[in-house]
Amino acid sequence: MKERIPDGLRELLAQAAGAGQVPWRNLLKPGDWLLLVCSAALVTASYPLLWRGGVADRAIVKRDGQLVTELALNAPRKYEVTGAIGTTVIEVQPGRARVLSDPGPRQYCVQQGWLTRANAVAICAPNHVTLQLSGRSGQNGGYDTLNY
Amino acid sequence: MTPSTIELPVTVDDYRIARYAAAAIALSVAEAALPSPLPGIKPGLANIIVLVVLARYGWRDAAWVSLLRVVAGSLVIGQFLAPGFFLALAGALCSLAVLALAQHLPLRFFGPVSASVLAAFAHIGGQLVLARVWLVPHDGVWYLLPLFATAALLFGTINGLVAARLLDLPVAPKAAT
Missing domain, CATH: 2.60.320.10 (N-utilization substance G protein NusG, insert domain)
Structure with missing residues (x-):
């Protein structure tokens, strides 16, 4: 099966899979992590605040x-x-x-x-x-x- | 063929913006075919293009691409001036406003993911406020906020990562030399 894939397409697939590129986590800078953690906390907090208030x-x-x-x-x-x-x-x-x-x-x-x-x-x-x-x-x- | 009598001067900027806007429109049209668990929860793939344009060419170009995407995208889907169009416009305007501020974040610590997540939150914020004021004049709308915020965080992160990866690649064969 593998031999049938044209070289150009294989290269494209390899590139899409991230070959020879920096890993995904390296695309996140420290501030990004901080923002993600803060936002996740806020989003989690919004559930009880908005949904449990009516109990x-x-x-x-x-x-x-x-x-x-x-x-x-x-x-x-x-x-x-x-x-x-x-x-x-x-x-x-x-x-x-x-x-x-x-x-x-x-x-x-x-x-x-x-x-x-x-x-x-x-x-x-x-x-x-x-x-x-x-x-x-x-x-x-x-x-x-x-x-x- | 009738020769055109009106020549509008087209600058290099126009071509570039049109090219990126076309990519954004294509993504938003493709995305309209995806089923959604709740009206309004969408990946917002076109925002990847807006983020890339923002990082490469600045806020003005990003605003052009974003607003062209909203107008032309809704024309293609057939919902121009329908409620969905105004919701999209409100979301786009709010996220552009936030991006105008977010682009001043220090680049050393904040990448496209931060911009993307902030813009995504602004997007749902703008949409919900418009929906509350105009479409559903009832506070019950806020019950949807946690769901929308979760979607914004999730898709904002993914879109930001994709934009960061695209920005990480060499710009184009021509420009890379």
């Missing part, structure tokens, strides 16, 4: 805007709040929370399902009860919800 760790239950309780999202439990027209049941599981049942006529907050991101909120307006998740860092507090 929720507490559920905040309010009635008429007044804080009723704060539930930690690390163990499964249920919590009942008595509101204006009945009892709203909040269910908490590790990392998420939802309104399990509500006396409201349209059931919007129940149908919203599990809340997982920080600052997500389910509002049971007829019963004057809200369930909100809160995150570790306050940096991403600017969002109400995020839609895609």
Whole structure:
């Protein structure tokens, strides 16, 4: 096979493979290494900064805007709040929370399902009860919800 | 054949810039055929040419090649004045601005790889800012930043190494003598 390759092409291939040239790492100067290491560190740091900020760790239950309780999202439990027209049941599981049942006529907050991101909120307006998740860092507090 | 009545004086500089711009356009058209995992993540091979021109002939020529590449490349692909064209233009302008500063880095310590990585970061920076301001007016755009930054670091390094290797070779048979 090898004999069939024309000399010109073989020379070109050898050149492409780097024969008779300085190795790749010699093309990098000290400042280049420094810049690469710094950039790699910054890029790595940007992942947790931008992606983990939204993890929720507490559920905040309010009635008429007044804080009723704060539930930690690390163990499964249920919590009942008595509101204006009945009892709203909040269910908490590790990392998420939802309104399990509500006396409201349209059931919007129940149908919203599990809340997982920080600052997500389910509002049971007829019963004057809200369930909100809160995150570790306050940096991403600017969002109400995020839609895609 | 109709004889041309308008003669535009063409300088040696024009020929040189046109030759490099043609190479850059060819690379960006070839690259458009590559599948991409996420819109906007591309190797940016044409930037190799821009880096080589920057090192050999200075920032002015590099700017010409880069902007000609954006305009003519988008004409060839058929996306001139489409959103992708403006994103490419914003990226090219930002990276040219950064290259204008980066060319003053001491040559003893910084090679084409530094210029390439910095330009790549500026490229995604410009694109993301334009996308945030104009195309997707929502802060959710920033969630893509880590992915774009990773791609910029990776492709910036590779492009820089290729440019360094090309600059390491003898310029041309004519000039080498």
